[in-house]
Amino acid sequence: MLSFGVRWQELPLSAGLDFQGIRWGRASSSITVQLGDQQARLEESRADQTIIFDTWLRLEPTRWRVRPYLEGFIGLKMLDTQYSLSFPDGNGTTTSVTDQAAASNYGFGVGVKVLLVHTSDDSGSALFATLGVRQLYGSNASFTRTPDSSSVNQTVSFDVPTRSTLFLLGFSLHAQRRLPPRSAP
DSSP states (O other): OEEEEEEOTTOSEEEEEEEEEEEEEEEEEEEEEEETTEEEEEEEEEEEEEEEEEEEEEEOOSSOSEEEEEEEEEEEEEEEEEEEEEOTTSSOBOOOEEEEEEEEEEEEEEEEEEEEEEOSSTTOOEEEEEEEEEEEEEOOEEEEEOSOTTOTTOOEEEEEOOOEEEEEEEEEEEOOOOOOOOOOO
16 A cells, blocks of 8 residues: 655645555355256356555644544545356366456545654654554446357346455554745745
8 A cells, every 4th residue: 555645734634645456365166057958067266456546634633642533535446357267177267357347435444643753853754653444435346248259149247346344554654844934025
């Protein structure tokens, strides 16, 4: 996760951008399909990953050593799913198919930042440890696939709900530079 934020002087409000990449792992399951007048068992293998881009607004005290915060955010998700079907006995497999879909997201988060150390000069630079929880809501991501080129009138469609809870634990480096006051002409 990469995050960037700004705060205007001593206001307890900051705004910023997040960029996150999440790999959800690989899962396999057995499904039954109709092949002509016979049913066959197939093994479905699926790997998912998500890229999230958010803008956020955070409310937190500016001078406390322990700084609880509350944040709200909105953004976009790009979901990437790669899947394949194979026969359980190993006799044949389809090629892997990759689908992508975008979905909007929004949510809120709470957490705490703890000041570990700050510089001895007047720059305001500091190092914080951050612990937080975010709840994401959003639209469904829709995937539509034509099973093969000879069956153009048949499509397979499914929606993937994108609500998720992320537990974020990490260290953040916080650098701040105070600009000198403007002098009158």
